[in-house]
Amino acid sequence: MASSPEEATTRAPHPQPEYLQGVVERVTFHSEESGYTVARFNVPGERELVTIIGRFPEIHAGQTLRLTGFWREHPKYGRQLQCLHAQETKPATLTGLEKYLGSGLIKGIGPVTFRCCSPQGLQASQQEAS
Numbered sequence: 001m002a003s004s005p006e007e008a009t010t011r012a013p014h015p016q017p018e019y020l021q022g023v024v025e026r027v028t029f030h031s032e033e034s035g036y037t038v039a040r041f042n043v044p045g046e047r048e049l050v051t052i053i054g055r056f057p058e059i060h061a062g063q064t065l066r067l068t069g070f071w072r073e074h075p076k077y078g079r080q081l082q083c084l085h086a087q088e089t090k091p092a093t094l095t096g097l098e099k100y101l102g103s104g105l106i107k108g109i110g111p112v113t114f115r116c117c118s119p120q121g122l123q124a125s126q127q128e129a130s
Contacts (some may be wrong), residue, residue, distance in 0.1 A: 015070035021089070022079060024063045025049050030056070041065075041081070054083030062100035064091045 020045035028051075030037040035055040043050050053065065069083040091097040101109045 015072075017068055017070060017084070018081065019066070019068055020050065021066045022046075022050070022064070023091070023093075023095070024059060024065060025062050026061050027059055030059060041067075049079045051077065053080050054086070056083075056086060060100075062091070062098075064089045064100070064103060067069055 020041070022041050022044050025040045025042045027037065027039045029036075031037070032110045035057050037052075037054060037059050038054050039056075040049040041052045041058060052069070054069065066087045066089055067081065067083050068085040069081045072080055072117050074080055091100045
């Protein structure tokens with residue numbers, strides 16, 4: 001509550017929280033010490049990748065995340081989603097699953113192994129065998 005009319009007019013309004021769900025395309029910067037991260041995020045329906053910033057203890061390309069945050073405009077880097085909360089969800093698409101498995105999170109499984117075992121990879125290997 002403002003104590004004076006001047007204070008009420010100079011106080012910035014709270015930004016509306018935004019909710020985004022998508023796949024981490026790449027991690028541009030991640031500090032192991034603080035968790036501060038800059039990443040590019042693929043959101044269905046958006047033509048371009050979205051820049052997300054925030055503190056993520058662990059973040060990897062291919063992770064499917066549900067984010068809560070607010071938009072801010074960086075003078076040099078442009079529009080970014082400042083993340084306040086992130087929740088990892090299971091990959092919902094074949095591309096998301098390929099990025100997730102190819103990220104190295106699961107030892108011994110990478111993008112080549114995934115492609116061999118995916119429905120398209122199995123179909124291609126069956127066609128080669130015939």
